Amino acid sequence: MVPASWPCPLPGGGTSEEFALSCDAGRDHRLLIIPALFDEGNKLRRFTVEVMRRLELARIDSVLPDLPGCNESMLPLVIQNPAGWLDAMTSAARHFRATHVLGMRGGSLFTPKSLPAFHYAPVKAATILRQLVRARILSSREAGREENREALAETAVTRGITLAGYEIGPDFYRDFEPMVPDALPTIIGQDEVGGSGLWLRAEPDENGAQADALAALLTGALRA
Amino acid sequence: MPDQTDLLLRRILTDVLGLKPGQADTFDDDTGLFGHLPELDSMAVAGLLTELEDRLDIIIEDDEIEGEMLETYGGLLAFVEAKRGA
Numbered sequence: 466m467v468p469a470s471w472p473c474p475l476p477g478g479g480t481s482e483e484f485a486l487s488c489d490a491g492r493d494h495r496l497l498i499i500p501a502l503f504d505e506g507n508k509l510r511r512f513t514v515e516v517m518r519r520l521e522l523a524r525i526d527s528v529l530p531d532l533p534g535c536n537e538s539m540l541p542l543v544i545q546n547p548a549g550w551l552d553a554m555t556s557a558a559r560h561f562r563a564t565h566v567l568g569m570r571g572g573s574l575f576t577p578k579s580l581p582a583f584h585y586a587p588v589k590a591a592t593i594l595r596q597l598v599r600a601r602i603l604s605s606r607e608a609g610r611e612e613n614r615e616a617l618a619e620t621a622v623t624r625g626i627t628l629a630g631y632e633i634g635p636d637f638y639r640d641f642e643p644m645v646p647d648a649l650p651t652i653i654g655q656d657e658v659g660g661s662g663l664w665l666r667a668e669p670d671e672n673g674a675q676a677d678a679l680a681a682l683l684t685g686a687l688r689a
Numbered sequence: 690m691p692d693q694t695d696l697l698l699r700r701i702l703t704d705v706l707g708l709k710p711g712q713a714d715t716f717d718d719d720t721g722l723f724g725h726l727p728e729l730d731s732m733a734v735a736g737l738l739t740e741l742e743d744r745l746d747i748i749i750e751d752d753e754i755e756g757e758m759l760e761t762y763g764g765l766l767a768f769v770e771a772k773r774g775a
Binding site for chain 1: 726733
């Protein structure tokens with residue numbers, strides 16, 4: 466597994482070099498993995514990489530690109546929008562010559578339609594935002610400030626909002642909120658992987674049995 | 690005998706806190722939660738409440754969330770039982 470980069474299209478033209486983690490031996494099966502979003506992305510990062518290691522042992526190539534504005538990206542998150550993220554993932558798929566794509570949780574909202582897709586425990590954007598907004602209300606209350614959901618939503622779509630440290634622009638919030646995962650891809654539910662989802666954990670955690678199970682499901686499906 | 694809500698709540702706390710199987714069985718009414726467990730910060734509490742909603746089929750309004758209900762296991766159980774009975 467090595468660091469790699471790929472040219473990510475910028476909205477005004479041109480490209481920005483973005484980071485990806487890559488297991489590339491030029492094999493026939495090449496899986497692009499769209500990471501989980503925001504706080505869940507941190508919770509699931511190690512699990513995602515553990516799945517990639519297992520796919521490598523099963524002789525399946527995989528690549529995990531950054532979403533622009535996230536992880537190692539030098540671009541500001543606040544200027545991103547969902548259409549740009551989808552373009553970025555489509556470009557990454559092309560650059561790495563992906564044959565299939567896997568969306569992790571909210572990453573399932575950004576799987577390019579041009580590739581056969583798997584969605585691991587997909588989630589609606591509204592559910593992700595509901596939880597982030599609730600965390601903001603709770604932490605404000607701890608600091609002695611009362612905020613309510615309606616006012617925060619209004620602020621979010623007019624001026625943008627910071628949720629769990631993520632600076633989300635108004636265009637992003639407005640376009641993201643109604644997004645739901647496509648119905649067409651193969652859904653891999655947490656019940657098939659076993660145990661409880663690692664995105665639920667208060668602290669990032671790992672689980673070898675779950676990584677084994679998800680990698681085995683993907684391997685079986687890719688070789689079918 | 691613990692009732693169904695009690696069992697479900699212990700199960701959900703096990704999942705959120707990453708407890709070992711059986712560890713949540715030792716929780717009693719006075720076991721401290723929010724403010725006592727460093728890993729249970731506001732993001733984790735938001736996750737916990739969302740999971741409670743999903744698995745117990747209840748809706749928790751933001752203004753219902755008070756320090757008291759989150760402070761101890763007994764407080765949270767009483768809140769959830771009242772919600773389910775409502």
